[in-house]
Amino acid sequence: MMExxxxxxxxxxxxxxxPVLYFIRQAKQGAEIFIRRIAGIDAIDDAxxxxxxxxxxxxxxxxxxxxxxxxxxxLGVLRYIGRKAARYASHIFVPxxxxxxxxxxxxxxxSAYRDERKFTNYNxxxxxxxxxEQFAYxxxxxxxxHRENVGAAFLFGSFAxxxxxxxxxxxxxxxxxxxxTASPEQIPFFLTACDYTLIGEELFAAGAYLSRDxxxxxxxxxxxxxxxxIFFLCLFGIVVESVKTIYPAIVPFAISxxxxxxxxxxxxxxxxLL
Amino acid sequence: xxxxxxxxxxxxxxxxxxxxxxxxxxxITFIGGFYFFLEFILPAxxxxxxxxxxxxxxxxxxxxxxxxxxxxxIINILRIHGSAILKxxxxxxxxxxxxxxxxxxxAVAGSDLINSEKxxxxxxxxxxLQTFPGKVLEDFQTKSIPAAERIEALGRFVGQTLDQIxxxxxxxxxxxxxxxAGVEFSVLNADLLQAGAHALLLAQEYRAAAPDLARIAALSxxxxxxxxxxxxxxxxxxTANYENAxxxxxxxxxxxxxxxxxxxxxxxxxxxxxxxxxxxSFRVRSLEALIMMIAAxxxxxxxIPHGPLYVWDKLPAxxxxxxxxxxxxxxxxxxxxxxxxxxxxxxxxWLSLERSPLSTGDDx
Numbered sequence: 001m002m003e004x005x006x007x008x009x010x011x012x013x014x015x016x017x018x019p020v021l022y023f024i025r026q027a028k029q030g031a032e033i034f035i036r037r038i039a040g041i042d043a044i045d046d047a048x049x050x051x052x053x054x055x056x057x058x059x060x061x062x063x064x065x066x067x068x069x070x071x072x073x074x075l076g077v078l079r080y081i082g083r084k085a086a087r088y089a090s091h092i093f094v095p096x097x098x099x100x101x102x103x104x105x106x107x108x109x110x111s112a113y114r115d116e117r118k119f120t121n122y123n124x125x126x127x128x129x130x131x132x133e134q135f136a137y138x139x140x141x142x143x144x145x146h147r148e149n150v151g152a153a154f155l156f157g158s159f160a161x162x163x164x165x166x167x168x169x170x171x172x173x174x175x176x177x178x179x180x181t182a183s184p185e186q187i188p189f190f191l192t193a194c195d196y197t198l199i200g201e202e203l204f205a206a207g208a209y210l211s212r213d214x215x216x217x218x219x220x221x222x223x224x225x226x227x228x229x230i231f232f233l234c235l236f237g238i239v240v241e242s243v244k245t246i247y248p249a250i251v252p253f254a255i256s257x258x259x260x261x262x263x264x265x266x267x268x269x270x271x272x273l274l
Numbered sequence: 275x276x277x278x279x280x281x282x283x284x285x286x287x288x289x290x291x292x293x294x295x296x297x298x299x300x301x302i303t304f305i306g307g308f309y310f311f312l313e314f315i316l317p318a319x320x321x322x323x324x325x326x327x328x329x330x331x332x333x334x335x336x337x338x339x340x341x342x343x344x345x346x347x348i349i350n351i352l353r354i355h356g357s358a359i360l361k362x363x364x365x366x367x368x369x370x371x372x373x374x375x376x377x378x379x380x381a382v383a384g385s386d387l388i389n390s391e392k393x394x395x396x397x398x399x400x401x402x403l404q405t406f407p408g409k410v411l412e413d414f415q416t417k418s419i420p421a422a423e424r425i426e427a428l429g430r431f432v433g434q435t436l437d438q439i440x441x442x443x444x445x446x447x448x449x450x451x452x453x454x455a456g457v458e459f460s461v462l463n464a465d466l467l468q469a470g471a472h473a474l475l476l477a478q479e480y481r482a483a484a485p486d487l488a489r490i491a492a493l494s495x496x497x498x499x500x501x502x503x504x505x506x507x508x509x510x511x512x513t514a515n516y517e518n519a520x521x522x523x524x525x526x527x528x529x530x531x532x533x534x535x536x537x538x539x540x541x542x543x544x545x546x547x548x549x550x551x552x553x554x555s556f557r558v559r560s561l562e563a564l565i566m567m568i569a570a571x572x573x574x575x576x577x578i579p580h581g582p583l584y585v586w587d588k589l590p591a592x593x594x595x596x597x598x599x600x601x602x603x604x605x606x607x608x609x610x611x612x613x614x615x616x617x618x619x620x621x622x623x624w625l626s627l628e629r630s631p632l633s634t635g636d637d638x
Binding site (some may be wrong): 001005017021024060072073096099100105124127128129133135139162164165170184187188191192201204215216 | 289313314315316317318339340343344345346347348350351352354357364365469533536537538540541543544547548550552555589605607608609610611612614615616617618619620621622623627628629
């Protein structure tokens, strides 16, 4: 594991972060930024509407995520769903496996109800701390989904082996389910058991899509540019390695070595080049 | 220090008005992020300064905040399930079982933790004392510190330990059964008696008008050796007593007999859920579903090394090609996208650029 950045890693960080900061600035100055339609996020409104029509409660979980960027991205969606629940006087349950995440989700839901001027309707029992043990949490979640006959279940966050248990619980009672995870191993399970699945970075885009906050939309455009940088780096790597295979004398270095070279090694190499 | 700082920061911020609270939170977030950013991009050591030396304090601070959050979790469980029991709501007996289980586990795990601490401290004292005679001699020679009183105090401590053993109380009591721990108990007694005798002789030698330094050094070495051997025997006796204690056995029963099997039972449900999920995903309702089903069949059949289903010798190579050239790049693309999005989100959090979902106010 890399504990300290090498010069090449610092250059990559700058290449990835600079476009994000630039487009955030552009968006704040009023630039129009297009966001493509994401069916899974559009489905959030449908899912909430259907649950409200059926008179069944909503459920939102962040899985086994600890406090971090993933949970922060999920809280934006929770706030949106919380506002909808407050507006339509629908019950919402937030089963949690991490007490710190529960505290953050509590404040987020309170804010959502305040925004809708419905704070008196806020029920602290909406937050359910189940267990920080993976399968105890899954068992508790299953129980809530079945007992409360949830109409719409939102699974946003990090999941592991319990993902299919959670998704099947909603499937069994006919709840409309929207899942979003950045854990690629769990995506197939959600695809088969949920109605809509947001894959990877779409989870992070959900907040921008729902709020249209210029900072988030600008960041989204910056992320696209950063991905273009990755694409061109991949292309560069393919070309260099191909040339190296055919003409080894032309490329006397390995790209993987460049990534781990220290400041001193770079100085020595540049000195040699000059 | 890290823990106290975290508590002070949390306590102080809690009393401020929302606006100032947000400014201070953003400031603390920025400073914390800046430290870790510098720690990552700069070399491990610049001159005399090492970044890593503050890690323990920061980790302690984070642990303190985490520990308080566990308290919040317990309060939440008590509130939800306590009220269900009081109101005898639907499923109140489940709540009763949960709270009962929680309190039993808390009581047993707490008692076990206390026993464990007592067990370790009982032999740690002896282990730490083994260097004491050497230190006393060194102080006697270099700083002229009176040594006899210090060695006598050591002798009194050894005597007290022997008294506790004789009373058959505490972590160093006689282990039940005549197994290896019983032998170690006899060794411990003999070593402590020997250490007490050495301490007595050593104190007398220190008190002599003309102390014989060679004899003092020899006695100090023997005393240290006795204490070292006693500490080793005490560790085995204390561990045997700890492992055989009722609390420990109940703890093992709860964990190995209830907690782990229940978790395994939940995990085993996956086998059935995977079958139903596979059935749903393999229903051919579109061209994409057909392609996915063909790929899945190839991968599954290619996984079989031999037997009646091993239909074609090219299948393992096709399976490998599908996994390496189609599946892995797709996963990598997802990883790249998620990593970039996580990096951007981290930068926005660090610099407090966006409106926090935790804040109040109309935005839409």
